[in-house]
Amino acid sequence: MTGNLNFLFYPKSVAVIGASHVQGKIGNAIMRSITRSFNGKVYAVNVKGGEIEVNGKKFPVYKSIKDIPDDVDVAVIAVPARFVPDVIDECGEKGVKGAVIISAGFKEAGRADLEEELVKRARKWGIRIVGPNCLGVTNLENGFDCTFNPPERQARPPFGPIAFMSQSGAFGAAILDWAARHEVGMSKFISLGNMADLDESDFMLYLKDDPKTKVITAYLEGVKDGRKFFNAAKETTKVKPVIILKSGRTEAGAKAAASHTGSLAGSYAIYKAAFEQAGVLEARSMRQLFNYAKALAMQKPAEGDQIAIVTNGGGAGVMMSDGLLERGMRLAELSEATNEKFKKAIEEGKLPEHMSYRNPIDIIGDAPSSRYEIAMRFALEDPNVDLLVVIALFQSPALDEGIVDVMERMQEYGKPIIFVAPGGRYPEEMARRIEKKGVPVFETVEDGVDAAFALVKYGKYLKELKEGV
DSSP, X not given: OXXXXXXXXXXXXXXXXTOOSSTTSHHHHHHHHHHHHOOSEEEEEOTTOOEEEEXXXXXXXXXXXXXXXXXXXXXXXXXXXXXXXXXXXXXXXXXXXXXEEOOOXXXXXXXXXXXXXXXXXXXXXXXXXXXXXXXXXXXXXXXXXXXXXXXXXXXXXXXXXXXXXXXXXXXXXXXXXXXXXXXXXXXXXXXXXXXXXXXXXXXXXXXXXXXXXXXXXXXXXXXXXXXXXXXXXXXXXXXXXXXXXXXXXXXXXXXXXXXXHSOOOOOHHHHHHHHHHHTOEEESSHHHHHHHHHHHHHSOOOSSSEEEEEESOHHHXXXXXXXXXXXXXXXXXXXXHHHHHXXXXXXXXXXXXTOBOSXXXXXXXXOOHHHHHHHHHHHXXXXXXXXXXXXXXXTSTTOOTTHHHHHHHHGGGOXXXXXXXXXXXXXXXXXXXXXXXXXXXXXXXXXXXXXXHHXXXXXXXXXXXXXXX
16 A cells, blocks of 8 residues: 655655755755745755755755754655665654655666665665656645756646656656646646656555546556556546556557666557556647646536537538547537527527538637627537537637636536637637636647547546446
8 A cells, every 4th residue: 555645745844865056966956946935844965064055045954864953754865876775774764754766877777776775775664765767746736846957947837636747757847848838737746767666556546535636647658567557547537537648659669668767668559458448548649648638627527429519610610520520429419499599599680690500500700709608508508418619710800808708607507618719829818718717728629629539538437437337
């Protein structure tokens, strides 16, 4: 059993072992990251002693973690690999609960013996380890951030419901940066590194019970223990969605993974089958990973695969129809009662005569937000509709800002809604405003198809679990 790993994400006190006053050094960068917005106690440790100044604060440097006068919950270790086992012993004597080992030079560099020694010493003291050869962990909720990329190079996303773990530190950093730019909120980030002790399954089970995380995402090259992973995933997907971007799908990729984190990528066909059985959504790109995650973080899963489309651009409606059908979803056949509602609204002059309401519902290019509202209400009231896709080409001068409040009102129906707003600066501004009302907005039709697929696929999985299929 992993037990509760809260001490790793909510420590009261942290020691940075290998802290440095030299800008550009890893030990200096970690001190800068931790002291930016974390309110716990931070201690600097370096055999050279002295004093360090970071972010306008001065820290005395202890020569050993054992010299720190207070208790220490977590040690962040950035010293040469050969010294790490002895440092772990000192941490054990100090009563440290967890160690985040940034240092590289273990299994991935052909030193499996050094990694085994490190684990042996940690087990002796009951210390749980993240890494080695990792970027660190970040809790966006409390500002505990021991990653070493400086904020001017890699932005931190806002706090939100998506957790991300990565077997690649560099890819993890790129994801954090990307999420920050797109204002996608994240709860926790874990750079897994070599997974000498804690692995993807341990963190998945921790995140399953984490009230701040709604969706779990991961970049994986290989798993440490297949059976453990499968059981953890099955357990977790009952409670919340798990989305994995798996690399090493080809023979060449698998070889690269082995030299990267020393992980065995294994047969991709086996992973694919395991993901399917365990209810894991597999993403094939970084963008798809976030399309899936954003949709599932902001909307509830769909109860079926019948989709209605409301659009002010006919071409975009056709593209969306193609995309949905190609991914195994269906266009909803609107009921006779819904068709009658449309006919009546056209007769009364509330909707234009030359629009099409056969699904995709094309309310044509001069549609204001009031026209969108009528069409969306009719679609959402139809019992045949499980999910609504709204496409808005904001380039049309007729589409007013009232659409923001309309989208808020549409959520009263309790059905999942996806919004697609292609284009540049203005659509992006509107997208951020609509997202603040709780509806996820996507930049392209293809992104919208991804989002619909995630909501339908996970919804189907939950339904099958319920029915005991």
